[in-house]
Amino acid sequence: MTADGTQAERDRLQRVLGRLALEEKQALDRLFSLLSIPSVSTDPAYHQACIEAAEWCAATLREIGFEARVAPTSGKPMVVGHWRSGQSGAPHVLFYGHYDVQPPDPRDAWNAGPFAPHLAEDARHGTVIVARGASDDKGQVMTFLEAARAWLGEHGALPVDVSVLIEGEEESGSPSLAPFLAAHGEELRADLALVCDTGQWDENTPAITAFLRGLAFAEITVTGPSRDLHSGLYGGPATNPIRVLAAILATLHDADGRVTIPGFYDDVREPSCEQLEQWRALGFDADGFLGEIGLITPAGETGFSVLEQLWSRPTAEVNGIYGGYTGPGTKTVIPSQASAKLTFRLVPGQLPAKILDGLHRFVEERLPQDARATFSGEGGSPAIGFDTQAPAFRAAARALEAEWGKKPVIAGCGASIPIVESFRSTLGMDSLLVGFALDDDRIHAPNEKYNLESFIKGARSWARILAELGAIERHART
Amino acid sequence: MTADGTQAERDRLQRVLGRLALEEKQALDRLFSLLSIPSVSTDPAYHQACIEAAEWCAATLREIGFEARVAPTSGKPMVVGHWRSGQSGAPHVLFYGHYDVQPPDPRDAWNAGPFAPHLAEDARHGTVIVARGASDDKGQVMTFLEAARAWLGEHGALPVDVSVLIEGEEESGSPSLAPFLAAHGEELRADLALVCDTGQWDENTPAITAFLRGLAFAEITVTGPSRDLHSGLYGGPATNPIRVLAAILATLHDADGRVTIPGFYDDVREPSCEQLEQWRALGFDADGFLGEIGLITPAGETGFSVLEQLWSRPTAEVNGIYGGYTGPGTKTVIPSQASAKLTFRLVPGQLPAKILDGLHRFVEERLPQDARATFSGEGGSPAIGFDTQAPAFRAAARALEAEWGKKPVIAGCGASIPIVESFRSTLGMDSLLVGFALDDDRIHAPNEKYNLESFIKGARSWARILAELGAIERHART
Numbered sequence: 001m002t003a004d005g006t007q008a009e010r011d012r013l014q015r016v017l018g019r020l021a022l023e024e025k026q027a028l029d030r031l032f033s034l035l036s037i038p039s040v041s042t043d044p045a046y047h048q049a050c051i052e053a054a055e056w057c058a059a060t061l062r063e064i065g066f067e068a069r070v071a072p073t074s075g076k077p078m079v080v081g082h083w084r085s086g087q088s089g090a091p092h093v094l095f096y097g098h099y100d101v102q103p104p105d106p107r108d109a110w111n112a113g114p115f116a117p118h119l120a121e122d123a124r125h126g127t128v129i130v131a132r133g134a135s136d137d138k139g140q141v142m143t144f145l146e147a148a149r150a151w152l153g154e155h156g157a158l159p160v161d162v163s164v165l166i167e168g169e170e171e172s173g174s175p176s177l178a179p180f181l182a183a184h185g186e187e188l189r190a191d192l193a194l195v196c197d198t199g200q201w202d203e204n205t206p207a208i209t210a211f212l213r214g215l216a217f218a219e220i221t222v223t224g225p226s227r228d229l230h231s232g233l234y235g236g237p238a239t240n241p242i243r244v245l246a247a248i249l250a251t252l253h254d255a256d257g258r259v260t261i262p263g264f265y266d267d268v269r270e271p272s273c274e275q276l277e278q279w280r281a282l283g284f285d286a287d288g289f290l291g292e293i294g295l296i297t298p299a300g301e302t303g304f305s306v307l308e309q310l311w312s313r314p315t316a317e318v319n320g321i322y323g324g325y326t327g328p329g330t331k332t333v334i335p336s337q338a339s340a341k342l343t344f345r346l347v348p349g350q351l352p353a354k355i356l357d358g359l360h361r362f363v364e365e366r367l368p369q370d371a372r373a374t375f376s377g378e379g380g381s382p383a384i385g386f387d388t389q390a391p392a393f394r395a396a397a398r399a400l401e402a403e404w405g406k407k408p409v410i411a412g413c414g415a416s417i418p419i420v421e422s423f424r425s426t427l428g429m430d431s432l433l434v435g436f437a438l439d440d441d442r443i444h445a446p447n448e449k450y451n452l453e454s455f456i457k458g459a460r461s462w463a464r465i466l467a468e469l470g471a472i473e474r475h476a477r478t
Numbered sequence: 479m480t481a482d483g484t485q486a487e488r489d490r491l492q493r494v495l496g497r498l499a500l501e502e503k504q505a506l507d508r509l510f511s512l513l514s515i516p517s518v519s520t521d522p523a524y525h526q527a528c529i530e531a532a533e534w535c536a537a538t539l540r541e542i543g544f545e546a547r548v549a550p551t552s553g554k555p556m557v558v559g560h561w562r563s564g565q566s567g568a569p570h571v572l573f574y575g576h577y578d579v580q581p582p583d584p585r586d587a588w589n590a591g592p593f594a595p596h597l598a599e600d601a602r603h604g605t606v607i608v609a610r611g612a613s614d615d616k617g618q619v620m621t622f623l624e625a626a627r628a629w630l631g632e633h634g635a636l637p638v639d640v641s642v643l644i645e646g647e648e649e650s651g652s653p654s655l656a657p658f659l660a661a662h663g664e665e666l667r668a669d670l671a672l673v674c675d676t677g678q679w680d681e682n683t684p685a686i687t688a689f690l691r692g693l694a695f696a697e698i699t700v701t702g703p704s705r706d707l708h709s710g711l712y713g714g715p716a717t718n719p720i721r722v723l724a725a726i727l728a729t730l731h732d733a734d735g736r737v738t739i740p741g742f743y744d745d746v747r748e749p750s751c752e753q754l755e756q757w758r759a760l761g762f763d764a765d766g767f768l769g770e771i772g773l774i775t776p777a778g779e780t781g782f783s784v785l786e787q788l789w790s791r792p793t794a795e796v797n798g799i800y801g802g803y804t805g806p807g808t809k810t811v812i813p814s815q816a817s818a819k820l821t822f823r824l825v826p827g828q829l830p831a832k833i834l835d836g837l838h839r840f841v842e843e844r845l846p847q848d849a850r851a852t853f854s855g856e857g858g859s860p861a862i863g864f865d866t867q868a869p870a871f872r873a874a875a876r877a878l879e880a881e882w883g884k885k886p887v888i889a890g891c892g893a894s895i896p897i898v899e900s901f902r903s904t905l906g907m908d909s910l911l912v913g914f915a916l917d918d919d920r921i922h923a924p925n926e927k928y929n930l931e932s933f934i935k936g937a938r939s940w941a942r943i944l945a946e947l948g949a950i951e952r953h954a955r956t
Contacts, residue, residue, distance in 0.1 A: 213710065217808045226772030231795045232691060232893020235823050236778035236787035237768060242796040242818075243731065249721065250728035290715060294704030295848045300714035309714035317709045318720040319811050320802035325819060329855060330695045332821055332893070333797050340720075341803060343810055345713050370773045377807060415710020415810070 012155060013467045019150040020459050027149075028129070030060070031142045031455065034099070035117035035131040041076050041100035042172040050076045050168050053099040057166050060145060065152040066164065071184075073176035076100060076168030080187070083152070083162045091469060092161040094190035094429070096419055097141035097197060098170035101133035102444045109446035119452065125203065125438075128449040135441035139450035140196040141166060143436060143458030150463055159470025163190055170197070174418060181426040189427045192392050194465075195419060196458075198435035201282065201409040203451065206400040206461065209433035210388050211271070211311055211412035212420060214346035216355045216380030220245070220363060221339040224371050228324075231332040239370040242323045242338040248366045249340060252316050257301045259316045259344075261358040269349035269385065271312045275410060279307050282409060311412025315345040344380070345414065352380025381421050386430055391472045396432050399464035403457060408434075434465065490633060491945045497628045498937050505627075506607075508538070509620045509933065512577070513595035513609040519554050519578035520650040528554045528646050531577040535644050538623060543630040544642065549662070551654035554578060554646030558665070561630070561640045569947060570639040572668035572907070574897055575619035575675060576648035579611035580922045587924035597930065603681065603916075606927040613919035617928035618674040619644060621914060621936030628941055637948025641668055648675070652896060659904040667905045670870050672943075673897060674936075676913035679760065679887040681929065684878040684939065687911035688866050689749070689789055689890035690898060692824035694833045694858030698723070698841060699817040702849050706802075709810040717848040719816040720801045726844045727818060730794050735779045737794045737822075739836040747827035747863065749790045753888060757785050760887060789890020793823040822858070823892065830858025859899050864908055869950045874910050877942035881935060886912075912943065 020027070039053035040046040054070045054077045061068035061081035068081035079099065084090075104114035112118055117131035129139060144164075151158050165188060169176055181188065201207045224241035225234070254260050271279075286306035290296060300309035309315075323338025325331035344355050356378055363373045386393060388410050400408040423429045436458035442448045498505070517531035518524040532548045532555045539546035539559035546559035557577065562568075582592035590596055595609035607617060622642075629636050643666060647654055659666065679685045702719035703712070732738050749757075764784035768774060778787035787793075801816025803809035822833050834856055841851045864871060866888050878886040901907045914936035920926045 215710075215810070219808075224773070229771060230893060231793075231797060231821055232693075232823065232891070233788070234771065235793045235795050235821075235892060236791055237764075237773075237776040237784045238771065239773055239775070239777040240795055242799050243727065246724040246727035246796070246799070249724035253721065286715075293707060293712065293716065295702070295715075295717055297717070297847045298715040299717040299846070299848065306715045310711070313714055315709075315713045317713050317718055317810075317812060318724070318802065319709060319809060320804045320813075321720050321724070321816065322800045322804040324796065324798035326798045326800040330697075330819060330821060330857075331797060332693070332795075334795060335798075338799065341808060343709055343713075343808060345710065368777075369775050370777065379808075413710070414713060415708060 009467065009471055013464065015154050016150045016463045016467075017460055019154045020146065020456075020463060023146070023150065024456060027142070027146045027459065028455070030146075031129065031139060032117040034138050034142065035133055036115050038115045039100050039133070039168065040103050041169050043103055050100060054079050054166070054168055057099055057141075061164060064145065064149045068164070071180070073180055075176045078168070078176070078180055079164065079166040080184070081164040083148070083158055085157060085161055090161045091472065092163065092190040093192050093194050093469065094163045094165060094188055095144050095194045095196070096165050096167075097144065098137045098167045099141065100168045100171050101136070101138065102171050104132045104446070106446060111447055114446075120449070122449065125451045125453070127452040129452060129455060130447055130449045132448055134448050134450040135437045135454075136443035136448065137170065137197050139455055140435050140437065140458065143455060144194070144196055144462045146459040147462035147466060150459070151466060159466045163188060170419075177419070177422055178426065181422055185427055189429060193423045193429050193431040195417070195431045195433045196435050197417070197419070198413070198433045199437035199439065199441075200435070201411065203438055203453075204404065205406055206404045206408040206434070206436075207411045208393065208396060208400070208408050209411045209413050210386045210393070211348065212384045212416050213314070213412070213414050214350065214352065214381050214383035215416055216344040216346060216352035217342065218356055218359060218378040219339055219341045219376045221337055221374045221376065222248075222367070222371050223337050223374070225334065225336050228336050229334040231334045234334055238334050239368060240334050241371055242335065244368060244371045245321070245323065245338040245340055248363055249318055251366065252362075256303070257299060259314065261316070261355070261362045263358050264314070264355065267349040267351065267354070268314060268347055275388070276308070278410060279311070280305065282307070310414040312347055314347050314350055317343050317345070319343055346380070346383045348383045348385035350383065352382060356380070381416060381425070384416075384420060384424060392432060392469060395468035395472050396434060396465050399468040400434070400461055403461045403464050434461070436461070487945065487949055491942060493632050494628045494941045494945075495938055497632045498624065498934075498941060501624070501628065502934060505620070505624045505937065506933070508624075509607065509617060510595040512616050512620065513611055514593050516593045517578050517611070517646065518581050519647050521581055528578060532557050532644070532646055535577050535619075539642060542623065542627045546642070549658070551658055553654045556646070556654070556658055557642070557644040558662070559642040561626070561636055563635060563639055568639045569950065570641065570668040571670050571672050571947065572641045572643060572666055573622050573672045573674070574643050574901075575622065576615045576645045577619065578646045578649050579614070579616065580649050582610045582924070584924060589925055592924075598927070600927065603929045603931070605930040607930060607933060608925055608927045610926055612926050612928035613915045613932075614921035614926065615648065615675050617933055618913050618915065618936065621933060622672070622674055622940045624937040625940035625944060628937070629944060637944045641666060648897075655897070655900055656904065659900055663905055667907060671901045671907050671909040673895070673909045673911045674913050675895070675897070676891070676911045677915035677917065677919075678913070679889065681916055681931070682882065683884055684882045684886040684912070684914075685889045686871065686874060686878070686886050687889045687891050688864045688871070689826065690862045690894050691792070691890070691892050692828065692830065692859050692861035693894055694822040694824060694830035695820065696834055696837060696856040697817055697819045697854045699815055699852045699854065700726075700845070700849050701815050701852070703812065703814050706814050707812040709812045712812055716812050717846060718812050719849055720813065722846060722849045723799070723801065723816040723818055726841055727796055729844065734781070735777060737792065739794070739833070739840045741836050742792065742833065745827040745829065745832070746792060746825055753866070754786070756888060757789070758783065760785065788892040790825055792825050792828055795821050795823070797821055824858070824861045826861045826863030828861065830860060834858070859894060859903070862894075862898055862902060870910060870947060873946035873950050874912060874943050877946040878912070878939055881939045881942055912939070914939070
């Protein structure tokens with residue numbers, strides 16, 4: 001997009017970074033202003049505050065130089081903004097964040113009011129911003145808006161065309177998101193989504209989340225006798241569906257923790273050697289990770305590190321099981337049915353429907369003559385693995401390395417992130433997941449904080465990413 | 479007790495049987511009178527009817543020649559009666575039955591009022607008595623009272639001393655029974671209890687129930703992580719307690735259906751060859767038994783018939799299982815805990831505490847490092863196997879053979895019968911379980927019936943059993 005050589009580009013960026021440095025105090029005031037609005041989406045008592053936060057975001061976008069509006073939904077409104085260079089064919093990104101926050105409960109556990117943002121000193125992290133939403137996600141949203149403000153304030157232009165979507169229901173299941181994307185797809189579709197709702201590897205190391213596991217889910221119900229039986233009068237001869245179900249579930253993994261469904265691993269795409277090398281070099285504290293939840297031994301596939309098990313290996317989990325009598329005391333029943341809820345975490349390459357087909361066959365083959373199985377509540381979505389060699393991805397990695405002095409970790413995420421799936425499935429759009437949160441930000445908990453450094457360097461990171469995205473054409477040529 | 483030779487004894491009995499034949503109409507009227515009292519113990523609306531039924535039984539006992547009273551409890555009263563010969567050291571039996579009945583619901587399914595007893599013609603069984611309680615247990619109680627009435631009416635004496643206990647809470651869990659037995663043990667303790675609340679083998683074949691399986695019960699809770707986990711963020715490395723529990727339950731039986739807990743079968747007392755021979759000769763319809771509950775293949779230990787599996791083999795059953803999310807839809811949780819409720823049906827020789835000890839060790843040995851198990855709600859009672867060669871048992875068998883023209887089946891019962899356990903544990907008293915109900919009597923269901931022949935031949939059977947019990951001393955000498 002920009003064709004004026006490297007030094008000119010660097011100068012332009014330096015002026016933006018300089019402006020961000022000069023405006024730190026005002027930027028913090030603006031963030032505090034947003035943090036003081038109690039925009040809890042899940043509690044109807046805060047509905048008006050959500051409207052207020054949406055209007056605050058739209059007003060801020062207009063102040064920066066965007067066209068922006070508060071777009072109604074059947075729930076909380078969306079904030080939609082656009083800045084266009086007017087050049088046809090210009091690269092175009094869609095920034096996504098959310099203005100709603102988790103409820104502040106338990107309030108008594110806060111050292112100060114959850115919606116009275118303030119700075120505090122943290123033994124480990126230095127100065128931190130404390131308030132509900134400081135990290136999730138208002139602080140993160142503001143890193144981008146401050147970067148955009150500095151670019152537009154300094155140069156009257158952004159390096160790429162930018163649209164913004166800030167939703168108000170992320171903390172309450174995003175019920176309005178899919179219909180809104182469906183209705184406004186043409187307006188919102190961009191070359192790439194920038195999603196700022198994730199974290200860093202650690203306080204010194206940025207991260208780009210590039211692998212998100214998918215999901216397949218099913219409920220198995222095993223039926224034995226045609227009705228519940230008295231275990232005294234039938235115990236022995238009568239097939240017990242709980243025993244049948246337990247026996248099937250017990251064979252779902254082998255002694256090495258591998259899923260035994262035939263073909264389960266057939267389509268698994270392995271991470272590159274380079275990628276695995278990076279993960280191994282991270283020195284992930286597996287003992288600490290497990291110790292925090294009272295565990296010692298990784299239960300996943302042997303031969304894979306905990307990080308690989310989480311980021312790059314599929315799983316089969318039993319999320320729920322029920323059958324027979326589950327109240328207090330004893331009831332001597334042989335139930336007619338027993339059920340289990342299963343989910344499979346999938347990795348790139350695996351197809352939910354194929355995994356569920358495999359499950360059906362696996363179960364059917366293990367049923368004794370006097371039991372049958374039915375499957376219900378099935379569905380799923382495939383894993384997402386972004387091409388880490390794509391120009392935009394490499395551009396972001398360069399920008400983060402320039403800001404933080406080290407290469408970003410190309411991270412996985414064991415869980416799916418709904419917005420990323422929606423952008424892909426509804427708009428056919430990849431996402432660049434960059435965020436500056438830290439594991440100890442206490443999101444969803446009392447005394448949520450965001451490091452002041454996360455806020456400052458986050459804004460600088462976005463200023464750099466926008467510059468690099470704008471310079472992609474030149475890099476692509478080199 | 480009676481020392482006047484065999485012919486005199488036979489004559490005395492024949493006069494009693496003759497009197498029963500002459501009094502059939504009046505006996506039926508008396509039964510109808512009791513059946514017309516809606517003594518449903520579980521529904522407070524029928525409380526007064528329960529009192530009325532108790533008073534009816536006590537008045538009937540007094541009319542026959544017993545001392546009798548209605549003894550209050552904190553629930554429904556007990557009826558207690560005694561007839562004593564006055565001879566010290568005379569054999570003494572305690573007859574047990576219950577005057578309360580199941581609710582008649584659904585009333586619409588009855589062909590006539592459930593408390594308007596009447597005779598009907600049945601294609602298979604001829605004349606039947608139809609009313610709630612006709613079989614369970616008023617009809618059965620009256621077989622004994624009519625036998626006693628005939629003895630006392632004809633000879634002014636019974637062949638043995640007889641006490642009677644008729645309770646009013648059998649259909650609602652017998653909450654007052656244990657305290658009543660504890661408080662009145664001296665008054666009620668006899669050489670033997672006669673319990674008339676069971677059935678025949680078939681309409682032509684009497685039965686004495688001599689083997690009742692015991693029970694041991696426990697709830698296992700397996701704990702993995704210290705809290706519920708998101709399966710996306712922890713799935714793979716985190717130990718899932720549902721998987722651990724399923725794996726343990728799956729190993730509780732081997733491929734031959736045998737329980738794999740070490741030592742589980744060590745103390746099992748096998749039925750005698752003669753006993754097994756009788757059972758095998760019965761031609762039990764195993765296909766029909768399983769077919770009625772939608773099953774085809776016996777699931778118990780291979781090498782044992784269905785009847786043996788039910789009457790003489792111990793089992794391990796999972797009566798309930800629960801863990802994780804059990805509501806509608808999917809929740810991607812790895813729960814902290816999963817639980818299963820287990821019961822073991824025990825046979826004579828096995829001790830509940832030893833079986834539960836074996837279970838504890840079995841589970842502990844199978845736990846992975848990151849799971850622990852706790853046990854709760856444990857208890858049990860041993861199986862009961864009566865000595866079928868004891869004089870009273872053989873006396874009853876002779877009496878039944880004389881009445882029905884064939885030897886009684888010495889039957890087992892897969893379930894425990896609480897009154898039998900209470901008599902043994904509280905009063906140290908064995909029970910003789912003889913009843914004339916049939917499998918198709920529709921007890922607890924609409925249009926409950928008792929064959930007229932069951933009633934008539936039941937009374938004759940008790941008349942004979944009383945005679946044989948009185949003659950035990952002579953038989954014991956031969």
